[in-house]
Amino acid sequence: MRPSMMKIFDNLRDQNILDLEHAKRDNKKVVGMYCAYSPQELALAAGAIPVSLCGTKNEPVAAAEKVLPRNLCPLIKSSFGFAITDTCPYFRFSDFLVADTTCDGKKKMFEILSSIKPMHVLHLPQGTDRPGALGWWLEEIRVLKDKLEENLGATIDEDGLRAAIKLTNRERQVMRKLHEMNRLDPAPLSGVDLLTATWLRSFSVDKAEGIELVEQLIEEIQEIAEKGLSPFRPGTPRILLTGCPVGSGSEKVLKLVEECGGSVVCLENCSGIKTQVYLIDEDESKDPLEAIAERYLQIPCSCMSPNPGRLELISKLIDEYRVDGVVDLTWQACHTYNVEAELVRQLIKDKFGLPYIQLETDYSTSDVEQLKTRVAAFIEMMDRS
Amino acid sequence: MITVGIDVGSITTKAVLLNGTTWQSLLLPTGCSPRDAGKSVFEQILDRASLSPADVDCVVGTGYGRISLPFIDKAITEITCHARGALHLVNGTDMVIDIGGQDSKVIMIDEQGRVINFAMNDKCAAGTGRFLQVMAAVLGADVSDLADLARGAEPVQISSMCTVFAESEVVSLLAQGVSKERIISGIHRSVAGRVASMAGRLGRGRRITFTGGVARNGGVREFLARELGQEVTVAPEPQMAGAIGAALLARDRCKH
Ligand code: SF4
Ligand code: SF4
Numbered sequence: 001m002r003p004s005m006m007k008i009f010d011n012l013r014d015q016n017i018l019d020l021e022h023a024k025r026d027n028k029k030v031v032g033m034y035c036a037y038s039p040q041e042l043a044l045a046a047g048a049i050p051v052s053l054c055g056t057k058n059e060p061v062a063a064a065e066k067v068l069p070r071n072l073c074p075l076i077k078s079s080f081g082f083a084i085t086d087t088c089p090y091f092r093f094s095d096f097l098v099a100d101t102t103c104d105g106k107k108k109m110f111e112i113l114s115s116i117k118p119m120h121v122l123h124l125p126q127g128t129d130r131p132g133a134l135g136w137w138l139e140e141i142r143v144l145k146d147k148l149e150e151n152l153g154a155t156i157d158e159d160g161l162r163a164a165i166k167l168t169n170r171e172r173q174v175m176r177k178l179h180e181m182n183r184l185d186p187a188p189l190s191g192v193d194l195l196t197a198t199w200l201r202s203f204s205v206d207k208a209e210g211i212e213l214v215e216q217l218i219e220e221i222q223e224i225a226e227k228g229l230s231p232f233r234p235g236t237p238r239i240l241l242t243g244c245p246v247g248s249g250s251e252k253v254l255k256l257v258e259e260c261g262g263s264v265v266c267l268e269n270c271s272g273i274k275t276q277v278y279l280i281d282e283d284e285s286k287d288p289l290e291a292i293a294e295r296y297l298q299i300p301c302s303c304m305s306p307n308p309g310r311l312e313l314i315s316k317l318i319d320e321y322r323v324d325g326v327v328d329l330t331w332q333a334c335h336t337y338n339v340e341a342e343l344v345r346q347l348i349k350d351k352f353g354l355p356y357i358q359l360e361t362d363y364s365t366s367d368v369e370q371l372k373t374r375v376a377a378f379i380e381m382m383d384r385s
Numbered sequence: 386m387i388t389v390g391i392d393v394g395s396i397t398t399k400a401v402l403l404n405g406t407t408w409q410s411l412l413l414p415t416g417c418s419p420r421d422a423g424k425s426v427f428e429q430i431l432d433r434a435s436l437s438p439a440d441v442d443c444v445v446g447t448g449y450g451r452i453s454l455p456f457i458d459k460a461i462t463e464i465t466c467h468a469r470g471a472l473h474l475v476n477g478t479d480m481v482i483d484i485g486g487q488d489s490k491v492i493m494i495d496e497q498g499r500v501i502n503f504a505m506n507d508k509c510a511a512g513t514g515r516f517l518q519v520m521a522a523v524l525g526a527d528v529s530d531l532a533d534l535a536r537g538a539e540p541v542q543i544s545s546m547c548t549v550f551a552e553s554e555v556v557s558l559l560a561q562g563v564s565k566e567r568i569i570s571g572i573h574r575s576v577a578g579r580v581a582s583m584a585g586r587l588g589r590g591r592r593i594t595f596t597g598g599v600a601r602n603g604g605v606r607e608f609l610a611r612e613l614g615q616e617v618t619v620a621p622e623p624q625m626a627g628a629i630g631a632a633l634l635a636r637d638r639c640k641h
Contacts, residue, residue: 355502367507369449370488374505377464381500 001229002193005217009196012204012213013248017089019205023049024093029152032094032117034079034110035102036245036275036299037124039141039292041168043098044207045160046148051090052202053097055079056247058363060087068109073334074362075245076105083113090203091117096151098144100124102303103336120147127305128297138293145289161288165280167207172276174214175201179273181221182265183321186230188221191241191254191264198272199248232263237382240317242268242310242344243329243358244337250363253329253371260376261383266321268314269329275299277313302336310340311347318352324382325355327375332362355381386639388443389430390631391423391457392466393450396486396514397598398422400430401628403636409434410625419450427456443635447627449487461634463627464492464503470630471594472498474620480590482580482609482617483626484599486514491584498630504583511546512579514599519548520572523555524565531569532603538566540574540608551575570604577608584613595619596626 024030031043032053043050060081061074067084068077082088097119101107110121122140125133145156175198182189189197197217204210224230239262246254246269257264268274278298281291300309317323326348330337341358348356357378361367392399393415400411411430415422423446431437438456446457447466454460463483471481472494481492489512492503510516514528521528541563545551551572558568576599584590593615599605600623610617620626 360507370505370507373449373462373464373488374503377462377500377503380462380465 001224001231003189003217003220003224005213005220006193006196008213009193009200009217012200016200016203016205020049020051020089020093023205029095029154030090030093031148031152032091032097034097034099034106036270036301037100037102037296038098038122039144039296041161041164041280041288041292042141042145042148042156044164044167045156046152046154047160048095048148048152048154049205051094053079053082053088053091053094054202054245054247055082055088056245056363057082057249060085061363067112071333072105073103073244073331074250075331075334076109078250078363080109080113083116096120096148098122102301103334105333118151120144120151124303125297127307129306134293134297137297138290141289141293158288161292162282162284165282165288165291169279169282171201171207171211172279174211174218175276176273178214178218178221179266179276181218181225184225184230185238185322186232186234186236187238187263187265188225188230190231190258191239191267192251192258194264195246195251195254195267195271196248198267236261236263237324237379238263238265238322240264240266240268240314240321240323240326241272241329242314242326243341244331244334245270246329247271252363252365252368253327253359253361253375256368256371256375257327257379260372260379262325262375262379264327265323266317268310268317270301273317274301274310274313302340307340311343314344314347315351318354323354325357325378327378328356328358330358330360332360386636387436387441388445388632388635388639389427389441390466390628390633390635391427391444391446391448391454392463392627392631393419393423393446393448393454394485394598394627395449397624398426398448398450399625399628400426401625401632402430402434402436403629403632404434408629408632410622410628412624415450420453420455423450423454424456443639445631445635445638447631458635459638461631464490464505465500466627466630466634467596468492468494468500468630469498469633470626470628471596471620473629473633474596474622474626475592475594475618477592478594480584480587480593481626482584482593482595483597484512484514484576484580484595484605485597489513489580489583489597489599491580491587493587493590502587504587506579506583509546510548511551512576512583514597516548516551516576517572517599517602519552520555520569523552524559524569526565526569529601531573532605535566535569535573535604538564538570540570541567543568543571543575546575546579573602573604574608577605577612581609581612590615593617596623598624600624
């Protein structure tokens with residue numbers, strides 16, 4: 001059974017675009033962000049609206065390939081394609097862009113993109129295990145603060161930052177709670193709906209409103225769960241999805257897993273819980289920029305070397321969500337996730353002895369039939385019916 | 386109990402009818418309609434056994450055309466079916482290598498014939514029956530004669546994995562005067578090498594069983610054994626493994 005609230009979430013993207021248009025008319029500034037490492041709190045404290053510009057649709061890929069090499073991750077091509085074809089309203093509304101030096105493909109793409117719109121690229125440290133890493137990152141965040149103030153004509157003060165931190169922490173907590181509903185067996189929410197609901201946070205114009213909507217959704221799911229209802233029959237294999245980010249338009253594999261008889265109970269990737277588990281320290285005696293720097297550096301992305309946090313998080317999630325199998329989705333030409341897949345495979349096999357499959361694909365539909373056979377066979381390995 | 390397994394592959398469609406412990410099989414070309422091929426193989430095998438659809442307790446469909454069969458009780462992937470069928474055909478199998486018309490797969494299985502892990506080729510035709518078919522056409526040979534033609538010849542190096550590039554490589558080898566025997570042997574080694582590296586990723590099998598249409602090609606089998614450093618057993622009626630597995634899984638379902 002699908003929560004009736006989900007219908008609201010289905011239409012939210014279009015609604016958000018209208019809201020954004022109104023906000024722009026009222027002279028609100030919009031900051032477009034490309035990565036989970038970009039701290040939204042700074043944009044919020046500057047009185048601006050942060051939106052995610054991560055490309056998740058296949059349509060602009062062809063246009064991007066006229067400029068970028070074909071053998072590049074579809075997420076980079078999609079993000080770039082949207083920008084150069086001016087087909088993404090969120091990109092158009094953005095006054096300023098914030099990006100990070102994560103993978104090679106992305107950071108070089110940003111160099112080209114920066115000629116279209118003013119942009120600042122944060123320099124991430126390569127890993128978190130060096131004594132200077134946090135200090136470096138904090139310095140980068142201070143630079144971002146200056147850049148935002150200068151480009152948006154705003155000031156970012158401590159009070160603004162503390163208020164923003166409180167708000168985004170609340171959002172993280174509510175998103176986490178939504179996710180945790182799926183610890184129930186069978187899961188009350190399909191993975192596709194879970195993605196739709198969590199995806200929203202990257203666009204909502206009024207975060208407080210968004211939080212309220214998710215709270216209402218959680219309430220409805222609680223009622224559904226109390227009646228013992230679920231979209232899945234008992235015994236449906238419970239799948240953890242990890243790997244590259246997935247969004248509306250690039251949920252091909254997520255959908256296939258559920259069409260083939262699995263239930264995606266948890267999204268470990270950037271679109272899911274990875275960015276929600278760590279809260280920002282609200283301690284009043286602490287410099288808020290430092291608290292922000294600490295928290296963002298905890299995100300366990302494969303761009304970091306080494307990246308033990310991801311393996312720790314996956315291990316925790318396997319236990320908490322009583323997972324039967326792990327699907328590691330890696331976009332074509334995403335070297336960091338493709339190579340790291342070997343470490344994930346070892347962890348899942350050796351420590352948990354669970355079925356594991358790595359699927360490498362792009363945003364197109366050309367390989368759906370082959371994928372279907374592999375995904376279906378993978379689910380058959382776990383079928384308890 | 387009577388069950389039927391139907392395996393609709395890209396080149397051939399197979400049916401196995403399991404009646405108690407005896408089974409009979411049938412193979413037809415798939416042609417351009419997997420749906421029609423599945424239907425006629427089902428009708429014909431029932432005809433031969435003088436049975437009607439009502440006598441059959443359960444039908445399982447497998448192969449790439451499995452979803453287009455309206456009369457089956459359940460569709461199960463060829464990976465799960467091959468695993469089960471291979472174990473039935475060769476006792477003690479723990480690794481199945483299946484090379485069919487458009488895909489190849491390596492499957493690790495447990496003592497019950499259940500899949501523990503598997504690997505499958507991606508979109509491309511390298512390391513599949515299609516690769517052999519295209520090369521046979523270039524050489525003006527029939528794909529079923531390739532093994533005899535190559536017997537004993539020293540393989541020439543074919544470096545392209547891609548079917549299209551390999552085709553032009555073969556043409557230029559012919560132009561250079563390299564013998565057909567050596568080229569065919571090289572093609573066999575190329576297919577085997579591709580599949581062996583897929584197998585290597587999954588680990589080692591104690592008993593490797595070779596199924597699928599290409600298993601009838603002795604040249605590919607020999608190179609596979611050489612690459613893997615291990616004996617490779619060709620299943621009796623290797624093309625039937627999927628359909629047999631499907632019929633056996635259909636029987637399991639009825640027991641429940
Ligand atoms: S996967 Fe890594 S690089 Fe991509 S958005 Fe997430 S944190 Fe950024
Ligand atoms: S999916 Fe991989 S290659 Fe693509 S942007 Fe993210 S880290 Fe870079």
